[in-house]
Amino acid sequence: MLARLLHLEGIDATVFEGEAAPNYRSQGGTLDLHTDTGLAAMKAAQLWDEFLKYARYDGQYLAIVDKDLDHLFVRHPGNGKEIAGESPEIDRSRLRQILTESVPEGMIRWGRRLKKVEGKTLIFENSTETGFDLIVGADGAWSKARQAVDPTLQPQYVGVGMYHLTIPDAEETAPETCKLVNRGSLFAHSEGQRLTVQQMGDGSLDVHVTFRRDDPDWMKEEKCGIDSTNLEQVKKELLQKDFSGWCPELKDAISSAEGPCVPRSHHILPIGTHWEHVDGLTLIGDAAHLMTPYAGEGVNLALEDAMLLAKAIANASNGPNTLDEEVRLFENNMFVRAKKVQQLSDNLCKDWLFTPGAPRSHANYRSSLRMDNSQAPLISNNRRDSEGEFEDEDLASEIGIAQPKSDRPGIFVLALTFAAGISGLLFGYDTGVISATLVSVGTSLSDRNLTSLDKSIITSSTSLFALLISPFSSVLADKLGRKRVMIYADILFLGGALIQAMSKSVLVMTIGRCIVGSAVGAASFVVPLYIAELAPASHRGRLVTLNSVFITGGQVVAYVVGWLFSAFGSKATGWRWMVGLGGVPAAIQLAVVLFMPETPRWLIKEGRMNDARHVIQKVNGSSSSFDIDEVMREIELEAREEELAQNSRPGDRSFLAGWKLLFSEGKHRRALAIACGLQGLQQLCGFNSLMYFSATIFTIVGFSSPTLTSLTVAVTNFIFTIVALGLIDRIGRRRILLYTIPIMTIGLLLSAFGFSFIDLSASTTIQRAEGTGSAGHGGIAATIILISIMLYVASYAVGLGNVPWMQSELFPLSVRSKGSGLATATNWGANFVVGLTFLPLMDLLSPSWTFVLYAIVCVAGYAMIWRIYPETAGLSLEAATALLEHGWGVR
Structure with a gap:
């Protein structure tokens, strides 16, 4: 995104990408972009029309259920209760494709794995590059650029592990699970476990199986007792242990999975992460503010970072401030923006997985919590509480949601x-x-x-x-x-x-x-x-x-x-x-x-x-x-x-x-x-x-x-x-x-x-x-x-x-x-x-x-x-x- 925006401004930039090719690895699940962050960046990059080709506005069905498939929260597209169109879904791989194809050929140099940053020099595994006015580290959770900014900034394990699974051709291979997802998202919870199933644009279902684990290296065979990349072993382990008491319909989402099995541990940077400005170097995205995915804001915050940093760089080219002065202003703004979202993400992680009574407690939290539209994708999908969250009024009352006192205008x-x-x-x-x-x-x-x-x-x-x-x-x-x-x-x-x-x-x-x-x-x-x-x-x-x-x-x-x-x-x-x-x-x-x-x-x-x-x-x-x-x-x-x-x-x-x-x-x-x-x-x-x-x-x-x-x-x-x-x-x-x-x-x-x-x-x-x-x-x-x-x-x-x-x-x-x-x-x-x-x-x-x-x-x-x-x-x-x-x- 940053390279695209700088290209539009006529500013030279080069992207050094560690992966060997655009489709080198699976890019994960679906993303929802929000109006004044991710979508604003797509418009600023003049990629809106391209985005609309792949955006799925029909993917806004959302259900929160417990392990017995009791529906505690339902949002139906087309029933007049959701703010449709505020958070369109797009597959991560499609978004990556749009961005990589939007820059001139040769601007991205593939297969350049970074070892470290020294001053304004990039040291890769097999080469060295130097002579840059500004180095921007967007190299993710285990950022090498971050070490040059502040070596004390290290990701912290939050006690949560997960498997990323896929159900290809879901309408054929898992039709009942498809019906539950309803082209949108299904969040199923019991205390300490979470099953997320989301519709993908290619007809597959993206499955994330999440659970609490004390050890960040839980996926090693000597600790979990299985090969955590072997799908059949993983499915057997999950169905017989963590999810043994779940209803058959939800367990089918695990048993129907095919293809690769990717284990992960969730890490975060400390809430309120900041650093003293380093001339010629800055960070954006997960490199700057790594958080759990439970707020759905990581990609939106990263795209907003790119949009605002591009503006700062352009200002330095045309205005009175130097490049480092503009970058310093950008960083101070980013620290404030990121802290709010980091706190939200941390709260949601604790509420989903560490709060007694989840997901019932989260359904309550989701409806009662009010916050800035740009920070509420998983709480209210940018929707005002007054417009109705629940399909069933009695259910809402049972959970303790305050209902409007009058349905008459003043x-x-x-x-x-x-x-x-x-x-x-x-x-x-x-x-x-x-x-x-x-x-x-x-x-x-x-x-x-x-x-x-x-x-x-x-x-x-x-x-x-x-x-x-x-x-x-x-x-x-x-x-x-x-x-x-x-x-x-x-x-x-x-x-x-x-x-x-x-x-x-x-x-x-x-x-x-x-x-x-x-x-x-x-x-x-x-x-x-x-x-x-x-x-x-x-x-x-x-x-x-x-x-x-x-x-x-x-x-x-x-x-x-x-x-x-x-x-x-x-x-x-x-x-x-x-x-x-x-x-x-x-x-x-x-x-x-x-x-x-x-x-x-x-x-x-x-x-x-x-x-x-x-x-x-x-x-x-x-x-x-x-x-x-x-x-x-x-x-x-x-x-x-x-x-x-x-x-x-x-x-x-x-x-x-x-x-x-x-x-x-x-x-x-x-x-x-x-x-x-x-x-x-x-x-x-x-x-x-x-x-x-x-x-x-x-x-x-x-x-x-x-x-x-x-x-x-x-x-x-x-x-x-x-x-x-x-x-x-x-x-x-x-x-x-x-x-x-x-x-x-x-x-x-x-x-x-x-x-x-x-x-x-x-x-x-x-x-x-x-x-x-x-x-x-x-x-x-x-x-x-x-x-x-x-x-x-x-x-x-x-x-x-x-x-x-x-x-x-x-x-x-x-x-x-x-x-x-x-x-x-x-x-x-x-x-x-x-x-x-x-x-x-x-x-x-x-x-x-x-x-x-x-x-x-x-x-x-x-x-x-x-x-x-x-x-x-x-x-x-x-x-x-x-x-x-x-x-x-x-x-």
């Missing part, structure tokens, strides 16, 4: 969600009120009834301007804040409502609708973003869904208002009151939003740390299940990554820089494809054609009170959106769509079947039907249509009506606003198409074939979701975005 975050949700009410009201308006306006806007084209233009103009404004809303949300965009949207809502109420022509009415469309476009983008960035991860799905409840509630209010004014109001002015009343909620929200806080993510991005901390504290209340410092660190890390990404593109800090970033990286393009696909599907499935034209449809069918009949559809939508509140986080986003879209398809096909019994002749049918109020035929056909539409609406409300608005989960902070804005624009673009084409399609194709067309769209959408949409329920925003680092993230 009053403060609920109040903010309700206040922001008024925008959803306005959105829904506008969608619903136009249905009643179109059948009530009569000749108020011209000397004739409105044509299908007039109605399509009036209806779709809102969607068109929502489409145009959404992308600009994302830019404003980044520059001015989420809160201020909501204020501007309220002003537009208020102005648009007044213009519509006073309009006397189709043109003026359309202008008012365009202004309202601008408000809807801004609000529909910023409100879900505002709620998502405020909400705790465990409640985010339900809180964002509350916005959808407000939307559907607004539609219900609109239909009630429409029915009241149609039935009891003045035919000349009733519709004006319908559209004008939309300004009332806007005025109320405008007054409330002025006192609402900004989101902590935007505040941190703007450097307002104290304000962000205050908001996070108020949002989470006094809950003991969250760590405010950890939440702050997580957001700060993402903000720093964004800043680094922007700074790494000199000359790209213009308006277009963020858009370039959105389209230049694969993970961002994947997020955009999913978000835009879901938003497009939400509209192209035809739902809003029912909202805009339900009164028109029920007039055609022959209902005597089409506006009142439309109210039943709106109420169905509202009720089932509330149902979605209890399901969206529990079932998950992906699964709920896969359950509900087939039901939507059935509803559409049943509607098409019902329409086939209704006689509609000329293209003027719709217009004539509205004039007479009875073009269709009631009875069975009308009942089929009404019931099937209600079935369609109910399934839509539970799934597709809510899930696309979770789009901000998919994007990292650096492109979240722009990605969400473009996805929202896709929604409004599709909405515009549906609003403009629905009535012409009804005339051109017939109602039956129009509904069949929407059913075909649903089938295509189902296939898309099945293929590319991963589960994000329960993940923090930062974790959910990591799912798309390596691909589509679907398991």
